């Protein structure tokens with residue numbers, strides 16, 4: 001049954017990454033400071049971004065090409081840094097405040113209380129600066145507890161870019177160092193967007209990150225919506241100073257490779273990046289940027305609604321984790337469709353779950369069983385009262 005499948009441990013019970021051994025059975029199940037489910041664990045080490053005929057690898061190489069052409073021999077490239085990092089690397093080193101939500105168990109996957117699956121490639125900024133790098137690109141898999149829809153997945157890929165300037169760079173301009181870096185940043189990223197897409201509708205949005213100021217996000221118009229594809233900004237002086245770069249300014253960006261690849265290749269759903277179906281994989285080959293993906297007939301979605309009274313500890317990320325745990329990649333979207341509080345102060349949420357396989361049509365029986373298991377797990381693990 002589906003339930004059995006979900007409980008089955010993944011094939012190898014010990015994963016060794018960058019010299020760190022993690023026993024899935026002992027650590028993952030029994031340590032309360034670890035919140036990594038098997039479905040996430042089994043993605044460690046897959047490194048889709050290092051496959052030259054996978055859309056993410058093709059895109060990574062396309063971005064490399066842009067930087068190599070415009071900044072010959074300047075950027076050092078890293079795509080094999082360990083995704084298991086310390087809390088210090090992931091948060092402290094980039095000035096994420098002690099009480100910032102991103103540090104919570106609700107948002108981040110913890111291996112133990114001091115170790116996380118990196119939630120962004122910014123986790124490597126400080127160490128690379130310290131090692132003397134002044135121009136670098138870091139590509140890697142990143143991990144987040146998050147919502148479920150066609151542009152969000154708990155494992156995705158980012159590319160970080162950092163460029164450090166010294167006084168001779170900005171002194172020739174009539175700009176202050178921060179404005180100089182901000183202008184160079186926007187020009188570089190607009191150039192990258194043109195290199196990748198040619199003409200595309202894009203816009204800059206003011207944003208906030210603890211590690212940059214000013215900060216921006218770039219959005220691209222895709223499928224009748226604005227989609228956020230990257231965050232960036234001028235690096236906080238404190239990061240440069242703590243990592244032996246006095247008297248410098250720097251810009252940094254972190255882009256979502258899946259989001260850009262969705263636009264570039266016309267890939268409608270983020271789950272497809274994990275597909276091993278030949279009808280997907282055979283459509284991409286090394287160096288072929290922007291070949292439009294031809295969807296193999298889209299199978300119909302099936303919607304199931306569920307309502308329950310929430311409690312104080314309820315979060316949508318926890319719900320999504322449970323649904324993914326049961327349905328894996330058969331779940332397409334989880335959305336809140338109704339929310340009310342009664343006179344007694346009890347709050348009810350109704351969620352609509354869309355089930356759809358990217359590869360085949362699902363039977364009613366199969367979906368009913370998934371939904372049954374979801375209901376059971378939601379009730380048991382989240383302690384909510386089904387209505």
Ligand code: FA5
Nearest residue numbers: 120122152153156228229230231232252253254256259
């Ligand atoms: C960051 O992760 C910052 N570290 C980016 C940054 C780097 C800012 C350097 C400044 C300087 P954010 O959380 O917005 O920012 O994520 C960056 C990008 O990752 C997003 O724009 C989006 O393209 C992608 N992304 C975020 N969450 C998901 C997800 N669940 N699934 C797929 N892509 C995602």
Ligand code: MG
Nearest residue numbers: 217228230231
């Ligand atoms: Mg963002």
